[in-house]
Amino acid sequence: MLAALVGFLGDFDLAEESAAEAFAVAARRWPAEGVPFSPVAWLVTTARNRAIDRLRRDRVLAAKLRLLAATMPDPAEAEVDETEIPDERLELIFTCCHPALAADAQVALTLRAVAGLATEDIALAFLVPAETMKRRLTRAKTKIRDAGIPFSVPAPDRLPDRLAVVLAVVYLIFNQGYSVPGEAGHLAREAIRLGRVLAGLLPGETEPLGLLALMLLHDARRAARLSGPDGQDLVLLADQDRSLWDWRQIGEAREILGLIVESRGPYLIQAAIASLQAADPIDWRQVAALYEELAGLTGSPVVRLNGAVAVAEADGPGAALAIVDALDLAQYPYWHSTRAELLRRLGRTGEARSAYGSALALAGTEPERRFLQQRIADC
C-alpha cells in the first residue's frame, strides 16, 4: 500500500502520513459501515484523497497539486478494483536501496518502507537509540526528495548492478537477524519475506532465487545453531543436532536450486554450498570446487578462507593452512579462528592458542566469544 502511495505522490513522508490517516478513517467507519469489498483499494484511494486534501491546504505545493489532479482518476472511495492499483513494491525497493544512499540508510529504509517495521523495532535490532534511527530515516528520505532519487526500476543495462545492491541489503538484514540472537531474530524472517517478494517480482532473474534459497538453508539450521542454558553457546555445523533442522525449508531451497540450470551467480553458488553442507555425508571436494568457482567470480579473500575449510576436510589441514596463510585478512576474526583450528589439528598447540586469542580480541558477538574462550581453555 505504501509503495503505491509513494509511487503516486513521490514523497515518503506525505505517503506515510496519509496512509496513517486512511487507517484512522477505516477504524472509524468500517465497524459501522462494514468492511469494503476490497479493503486495500479503499485504503489506497482514501489515503490518496487525504494526501490531495493535505496538498490543497499547502499553497507552496499548488503546482504539485495541479499535476496530481490531472492524473487522478477520482473514483468514489468505495468503488475501486484492487487490481487497478499498480504493484509498485519493486520501484519502492529500488528507491530504498539506491546506491546514492548510505548502506545503513538503505537497510533502515527498506525495513521501514518495504517491510513496514516500526522505527523503534529497527533501532532495537541494530542496537542504536531510536532517536538515531529516526534521524537516519529522516536524512535518507530528505535525500531521496532533494537529490531527485527516482522512484523507478532501473534500466535493463543498469539492473544487474542495482539488483546486487538490493540483494546485499536483504542479505545484510538476514545476517543481522541471524547473528544477533534475541531481539533481532525476526529480521531473518523479514529478509526471507523480502526475498520471496523480490523473486516473485523479478521472475527473469536467478539471483533473487539464489538469495532466497541461501537464506532458507541458513535459517533452517537456526534452532540447532545455538545451545546451552541461555542459548548463547555456538554449535559448529558438524556438531549440530540435525533433527532440529527445518527439513521442509531445506527441501524448498533444494527445489529452487533444482529449477536453475543456466549460469550461476554468487548467491546461487553460496546456496548450492549450503545445500551440500546439509547433506550427510558432506561432499567436501564438491564444496571446495564451488568455493573455487565463487572465488573466481568475486575475487574475495573471505571466500577463499571459507574454501580453505572445505579443503581441510577434503585434503587435510596442511593444504588448507597453506591457503589461509597466503590471505591478507589479519583484521578479520574468522581468519584467526580458522588458522587456529587448522593449527590445532596439526598439533601446533601453542600457535593455535595464540591465534584463538587474536580471534577473541576481534570477535563481535557473545556466542562467538564464548566459543573461542572454550577453545583456548581446551588447548
Next chain:
Amino acid sequence: MQYALLIYTAPGTVEALSPAEQQALSVEYYALRDEPGMLGGAGLQPVTTATTVRLADGKPLVTDGPFADTKEVFGGYYLYEADNLDQAIEMAARIPAVRLGGSIEVRPVRGKAS
C-alpha cells in the same frame, strides 16, 4: 531538476598526456556542453593559478594557493538539467575526468523555494 556536476581531477593526469591527447580531451569537454540538458559550465585554470581570500580583522587576507597536496582538485563544473538523479549520474559517468582517476560530485542546485 538542475544538478551541478562538480569535476574533481587527479593532479598530473592531464599533464601526463601528449599535446594531441590533451587537445582531444578538451574537444570532448566542449562536446559535452552541447548535450541536451546542459545549461552551462566552466573549466578552471590549474590550481597553481589560484588565490585564496579570507577575512582577518575585517580586512581581506590574501594568500597564494591552495596547492595541490590533496588527492583531487576542483577543476570545473557543468550545470545539467535532468529528470532525476539517475540521469545526472549517467551524464557524470561520461565526463572524461572519471576515467582519468578523478571523480564527479553530483549536487542538486537549490531551487527558489521547495
